[in-house]
Amino acid sequence: GQQVMQIPQYQHVQEGEDFTTYCNSSTTLSNIQWYKQRPGGHPVFLIQLVKSGEVKKQKRLTFQFGEAKKNSSLHITATQTTDVGTYFCAGPPSGAGGTSYGKLTFGQGTILTVHP
Amino acid sequence: EAGVTQSPTHLIKTRGQQATLRCSPISGHTSVYWYQQALGLGLQFLLWYDEGEERNRGNFPPRFSGRQFPNYSSELNVNALELEDSALYLCASSLATGIGSPLHFGNGTRLTVT
Numbered sequence: 001g002q003q004v005m006q007i008p009q010y011q012h013v014q015e016g017e018d019f020t021t022y023c024n025s026s027t028t029l030s031n032i033q034w035y036k037q038r039p040g041g042h043p044v045f046l047i048q049l050v051k052s053g054e055v056k057k058q059k060r061l062t063f064q065f066g067e068a069k070k071n072s073s074l075h076i077t078a079t080q081t082t083d084v085g086t087y088f089c090a091g092p093p094s095g096a097g098g099t100s101y102g103k104l105t106f107g108q109g110t111i112l113t114v115h116p
Numbered sequence: 117e118a119g120v121t122q123s124p125t126h127l128i129k130t131r132g133q134q135a136t137l138r139c140s141p142i143s144g145h146t147s148v149y150w151y152q153q154a155l156g157l158g159l160q161f162l163l164w165y166d167e168g169e170e171r172n173r174g175n176f177p178p179r180f181s182g183r184q185f186p187n188y189s190s191e192l193n194v195n196a197l198e199l200e201d202s203a204l205y206l207c208a209s210s211l212a213t214g215i216g217s218p219l220h221f222g223n224g225t226r227l228t229v230t
Contacts, residue, residue: 001175033218042206042221043159088159103172104149104219108158 002027002093006107014115019076021110023089032065032072033104035088043088069094079114086111118143120222122207128228129197137192137225141209148190149210149219150182154203162205165190197229 003026013019023032031050035043047056049065049072056063062075072089086109093105121140129135141148150162161174165184173180179195188209194201204226208219 035219042223043219045218045220048218090159103161103164103174105161106151106159 002103002105004089004091004105004107006087006089006110008110009108010111010113012113012115013079015081016078019079019083019112021074021087021089021112023072023074023107025070025091025093025105028069028094029091030069030094032069032089032091034063034072034074035090035106036085037088037109038085041085076112079112081114081116084112084114120207120209120220122205122222122225124225125223126226126228128230130230131197131199133197135194135197135201135227137194137205137207137227138189139192139207139209139222140189141207142211142220145209145211145220146188147210147217148184148188149208150190150192151206151208152176152203153206153224154200159206163192194227199229202227202229 005024007022011019031048033048034046036046037043047063052069053067054065060077064073076083088106088109090104090106120142123138127135147166149164151159152162153159162176163182164172168184182192184190204224206221206224208221210217210219
């Protein structure tokens with residue numbers, strides 16, 4: 001079945017440093033979604049990328065979708081303590097049908113800690 | 117707009133018992149998803165309901181089951197509880213069905229099996 005892998009599993013940074021997490025799927029994705037889960041909280045939808053090579057920005061966050069639609073990245077510039085949490089990527093396989101229909105597969109997440 | 121609500125917040129059961137978890141989706145959302153988040157294991161897809169029907173299920177044994185009611189709320193039942201069922205169970209809803217609609221999660225039910 002489809003697998004979505006994220007690296008790194010953990011990332012510790014000093015406040016002000018940049019941070020990047022990478023997401024790789026074993027199958028082509030129809031779209032990629034990113035979620036953030038604060039400690040003790042629930043995942044919150046951040047953004048969705050649909051087009052091959054798409055880049056979107058949200059303030060200090062930059063999201064990219066690979067040309068082959070099998071990988072994605074999230075880059076945070078000048079991290080702040082409010083960025084602490086686990087970042088998940090998730091995606092349905094392209095042309096999803098049958099057993100994959102409606103199933104959004106999540107990566108294991110990258111846990112980001114920021115030291116002030 | 118009220119978000120996805122889940123109850124109870126915490127649930128403590130003993131091995132072999134049954135647990136029932138409840139979820140109310142955002143008003144207007146017809147799709148409800150259940151995910152299991154065990155410590156260190158990310159989010160594992162459990163079940164997807166839409167318009168009252170089970171549309172898909174993940175790789176979980178049949179003792180994990182559920183249903184969706186006419187008002188689109190949903191219930192997850194876990195029978196014959198095992199220690200490894202201890203996890204955060206997250207319910208999510210989405211406006212559109214099928215491929216890749218963004219999910220709106222509830223705060224989850226923390227199930228502890230002793």
